[in-house]
Amino acid sequence: MPTSDHADLPLERPARADKPRTEKSKYKRILLKLSGEALTGDAEFGIDPKVLDRLALEIGQLVGIGVQVGIVVGGGNLFRGAALHEAGMDRVTGDHMGMLATVMNALAMRDALERSNIRSRVMSAIPMSGVVEHYDRRTAIRYLTSGDVVLFSAGTGNPFFTTDSAACLRGIEIDADVVVKATKVDGVYDKDPVKHSDAVKYDQLSYDDALDQKLGVMDLTAICLVRDHDMPVRVFNMNKPGALLNLVVGGEEGTLIDRG
Numbered sequence: 001m002p003t004s005d006h007a008d009l010p011l012e013r014p015a016r017a018d019k020p021r022t023e024k025s026k027y028k029r030i031l032l033k034l035s036g037e038a039l040t041g042d043a044e045f046g047i048d049p050k051v052l053d054r055l056a057l058e059i060g061q062l063v064g065i066g067v068q069v070g071i072v073v074g075g076g077n078l079f080r081g082a083a084l085h086e087a088g089m090d091r092v093t094g095d096h097m098g099m100l101a102t103v104m105n106a107l108a109m110r111d112a113l114e115r116s117n118i119r120s121r122v123m124s125a126i127p128m129s130g131v132v133e134h135y136d137r138r139t140a141i142r143y144l145t146s147g148d149v150v151l152f153s154a155g156t157g158n159p160f161f162t163t164d165s166a167a168c169l170r171g172i173e174i175d176a177d178v179v180v181k182a183t184k185v186d187g188v189y190d191k192d193p194v195k196h197s198d199a200v201k202y203d204q205l206s207y208d209d210a211l212d213q214k215l216g217v218m219d220l221t222a223i224c225l226v227r228d229h230d231m232p233v234r235v236f237n238m239n240k241p242g243a244l245l246n247l248v249v250g251g252e253e254g255t256l257i258d259r260g
């Protein structure tokens, strides 16, 4: 059984991902959803460069063992449409601001990846010529196959959705083996563990159980999407060093949501 003690693996220039899958990696291609809120680190708002640098090293470990990595970054550290609407703003305008926030986070993440010598691309669901490439599935798959990390920004490009839905959508589109949701808690619990100290963690959960119990870790649209396409989702704690690599090599990190 793999352990989570991989923090000491080499972090130099990763191998190209168009090589055959190595023995160590359980997955060939993953879609990693990074919580925007978790990018703030210890601050109240914005982006903590230290968090980005640590994530870049962990992502580099995956690329180094030949895993193709697509990433969707949230925007909750900057703007959420629903919160702006509650404060009086038009909802669609708020959602547009939220999606633009995810582009800023993706640019910051790309910067950290490039500083760690990990080749990466940002694509946006909203055309933004001169800043980032417009999302195109076939081009994204070509980049992934050649070993580049691809950051999918601006969510789905449509208001009233979330980046969890965008992550599941892109994961299905790029034919990822798994959607990995990196968050601030250790997995999926029977209730919000941040609010309830007696919350109990699930190691595994079916799509239907997640839907029936309305567990707030992921929105229901996203869970319906993965259920309909039989895409497994693993929810884990992104603040636990080595956890990402551990789950990619087959370790039991966090909670697995699948058909049960």
Ligand SMILES: Nc1ncnc2c1ncn2[C@@H]1O[C@H](COP(=O)(O)OP(=O)(O)OP(=O)(O)O)[C@@H](O)[C@H]1O
Pocket (backbone or CB within 6 Å): 034, 035, 036, 037, 038, 073, 074, 075, 076, 077, 163, 164, 182, 183, 184, 185, 187, 188, 189, 190, 191, 192, 193, 194, 195, 215, 216, 217, 218
């Ligand atoms: N049943 C539950 N199990 C686990 N977490 C839960 C549950 N219900 C609510 N949560 C909350 O969901 C949060 C996970 O969502 P996350 O931090 O990824 O935010 P997000 O809204 O998806 O991302 P972003 O910050 O990018 O908007 C946890 O921090 C936790 O407090």
Ligand SMILES: O=c1ccn([C@@H]2O[C@H](COP(=O)(O)O)[C@@H](O)[C@H]2O)c(=O)[nH]1
Pocket (backbone or CB within 6 Å): 036, 073, 074, 075, 076, 079, 080, 081, 082, 094, 095, 096, 097, 098, 099, 101, 102, 154, 155, 156, 157, 158, 159, 160, 161, 162, 163, 164, 166
């Ligand atoms: O497809 C999408 C994805 C996101 N939004 C808006 O962006 C913010 C930030 O995303 P989080 O998932 O909350 O991190 C979200 O609150 C929406 O306002 C969107 O409109 N469409």
